[in-house]
Amino acid sequence: MAEAMKMVKTELGPDAIILHSRDTGKGLIGLFTGRGVEVTAAVDLKESRKEPAKSKPKLPQPGSAPAGNTFSSPSGNRIDIKIDGNGFPKGEDNPLLALSKQLEKDKQKTDIPPIPPSPSPSVTEPPKISLSEKRLENRLEHLENQLSKLTGMIANLVPSIASGELPSVPTHTRALYNHLLEQDVDESLALSIATQIAESTDDRDDVWTALKTFLLSKIPVAPPLELDLNAKRPKVLMLVGPTGVGKTTTLAKISAQYKFAPQSRIRPKIVFVTADLYRLAAVEQLQKYTEILGAELEVTYSPEEVRQSLNKHKEAHLILFDTAGASQRNMPQMTTLAAIAQAARPTELHLVLSSTTKYSDIVDIVEHFKEIEPVRLVFTKIDESTTFGTILNTVTKYKIPISYLTTGQNVPEDIEIARPERIAKLLLTKPVVNRSIESFNARKIEVHDEDDASKHTESASRKKEVSREMKGKQDQSDEAKNS
Ligand SMILES: Nc1nc2c(ncn2[C@@H]2O[C@H](COP(=O)(O)OP(=O)(O)OP(=O)(O)O)[C@@H](O)[C@H]2O)c(=O)[nH]1
Ligand SMILES: [Mg+2]
Known part of the structure; x- marks a missing residue:
């Protein structure tokens, strides 16, 4: 049987499969004595196209086997070659079908879905910004500005926040209070001035005049040193x-x-x-x-x-x-x-x-x-x-x-x-x-x-x-x- 396998591989190539074997009980006349083996083998045509057999199968000998199906090996063993699949077992008994099914299953397991080709980025062209991206950029810029304004306002209020008290500036002197802060007037002094002025007038338009009057009364000045030309000492x-x-x-x-x-x-x-x-x-x-x-x-x-x-x-x-x-x-x-x-x-x-x-x-x-x-x-x-x-x-x-x-x-x-x-x-x-x-x-x-x-x-x-x-x-x- 091993010799028959060897002959099959030699004749049909490495992809040949043994489909059926039978002990004939006789050797080839004049060359060998002893028992003969009949082997039916086949080859996957796809596989054999990829790797053709080294040598062509020999033509069948007339009268030794059904025409076109069987020929004798030099060793006297007959090998049936089914090339058209007519004699193949049908349905579940067909080992090729089972094999192809198994192969298909394995393929599905290992197959990696193909990656669609992506357009390669151009080196010279700058990336195009869409309209919505531009809008987003503008919005971010606006938010940044707002944030920096808020930071400035919070910085001014830090002493109050630290003390746990937020200044309650009367509404109509709020602008005046903010102005004093901008002028680097100390926060508590600004609050005190804004409160005093708010008490002195209810009119939003009068607060600035009131502030001027207030400042004039609160800024101490002194005239230049007076000289006495008749004095005894300088x-x-x-x-x-x-x-x-x-x-x-x-x-x-x-x-x-x-x-x-x-x-x-x-x-x-x-x-x-x-x-x-x-x-x-x-x-x-x-x-x-x-x-x-x-x-x-x-x-x-x-x-x-x-x-x-x-x-x-x-x-x-x-x-x-x-x-x-x-x-x-x-x-x-x-x-x-x-x-x-x-x-x-x-x-x-x-x-x-x-x-x-x-x-x-x-x-x-x-x-x-x-x-x-x-x-x-x-x-x-x-x-x-x-x-x-x-x-x-x-x-x-x-x-x-x-x-x-x-x-x-x-x-x-x-x-x-x-x-x-x-x-x-x-x-x-x-x-x-x-x-x-x-x-x-x-x-x-x-x-x-x-x-x-x-x-x-x-x-x-x-x-x-x-x-x-x-x-x-x-x-x-x-x-x-x-x-
Ligand atoms: N812009 C400006 N510069 C001034 C004013 N007064 C003084 N300076 C300048 O300030 C600099 C220092 O002036 P000085 O009079 O030497 O100051 P100082 O206090 O005597 O200095 P020391 O003796 O070193 O402590 C000079 O360049 C002056 O010109 C001012 O009112 N405005
Ligand atoms: Mg000096």
């Missing part, structure tokens, strides 16, 4: 404050105000004293101003030298005392400053603050400087600030009157004697971030023109006169240096 005006706020520049501006006061025929004798122990450049800066103003300068290095200088200039009308900028957190500097102030015994000690400093830092500064008892506040750099709530917060908390505002770097022009109208106007103006220089100057003129036009004209012509004189002195000083 008046001493001392400026103290943090570094770089504009003390020296302001002192030069103040000196020009006295030096060129139009109402006085006798020009007061002014002496500058500096106790800036730390920097040569600071002394040089002051020296330049005193040369221009035709004043004397004393440089002192200890409280004792301060006393000696003041004794030396008993006949002066005004001593303008400049000090080194001191950091309120630097204790040795603050102690030295206190010793200098004690020795100078100033008639007026002015604390110089920059209006650009944030309120929490201003509080820290005033808390430390109040040890040396300032009686006036000077707010510098008004031109560089966008909000003015800090001024209101500071004077409300410390009740120290303001003497001067400074509005630029120009000496002597950029200084104003503090007036409540001017400060109220600054507070009533809507803060404009990134405002142009032109709009600032326009606002400045508007404020000046606001109340007393004659005073303004007088002060403008005086400033021009001082400016001319300062320039003349500058030229003289330059000529003297060159010759």
Whole structure:
């Protein structure tokens, strides 16, 4: 039987299947003796097309078997080859049918559904955004803007939220309250003002006038130090404050105000004293101003030298005392400053603050400087600030009157004697971030023109006169240096 299998494979190829076998009991005459085997085999035509048999089946021998179906192998074994399927067992007995069914089942199990070809994205063309995507994008942008507005509002309310109380601002002063917050007025102060004004008037249109009246009554100012030309001792005006706020520049501006006061025929004798122990450049800066103003300068290095200088200039009308900028957190500097102030015994000690400093830092500064008892506040750099709530917060908390505002770097022009109208106007103006220089100057003129036009004209012509004189002195000083 094994030999018959071998013959079948040789004749029909490796895919041949034995369909039926029968023992014939006789061998082929003359070649073999013993028992013969009749085998019926078949081949799957599909499979055999793929892998054809190495050799063609031999033609059947006449008379040995039904024509076309059986032929004899060289070994004498007969092999039936059914090629048309007519003799195949039908139905369930058909092993090919069973096999094909089994194969079909297996195929279904392992078949992976074909992936439809997807259009490959173009490298050069940008992805197309549909109309609905565009709408979604716009909506997201809108939401983002809303969110940032809300964040800003919440930031303003944080102190109230932290304390667990939301401010209950009367409806008709709500806009006023928000305006004060925008001006960096302290939240509790803004609420108190809004409530007081709401109580004073029910009319929404009157609240702004009421606010102006309120501010005018709440902003303390003090007139410039008065000089007595017949006095036996000079008046001493001392400026103290943090570094770089504009003390020296302001002192030069103040000196020009006295030096060129139009109402006085006798020009007061002014002496500058500096106790800036730390920097040569600071002394040089002051020296330049005193040369221009035709004043004397004393440089002192200890409280004792301060006393000696003041004794030396008993006949002066005004001593303008400049000090080194001191950091309120630097204790040795603050102690030295206190010793200098004690020795100078100033008639007026002015604390110089920059209006650009944030309120929490201003509080820290005033808390430390109040040890040396300032009686006036000077707010510098008004031109560089966008909000003015800090001024209101500071004077409300410390009740120290303001003497001067400074509005630029120009000496002597950029200084104003503090007036409540001017400060109220600054507070009533809507803060404009990134405002142009032109709009600032326009606002400045508007404020000046606001109340007393004659005073303004007088002060403008005086400033021009001082400016001319300062320039003349500058030229003289330059000529003297060159010759
Ligand atoms: N924009 C503007 N700048 C000012 C004003 N006042 C002073 N400055 C400038 O601020 C800078 C510092 O001015 P100083 O007068 O040297 O300040 P200081 O307080 O004496 O400084 P220290 O002695 O170093 O503590 C200078 O560039 C001034 O021109 C002002 O009102 N507005
Ligand atoms: Mg200085």
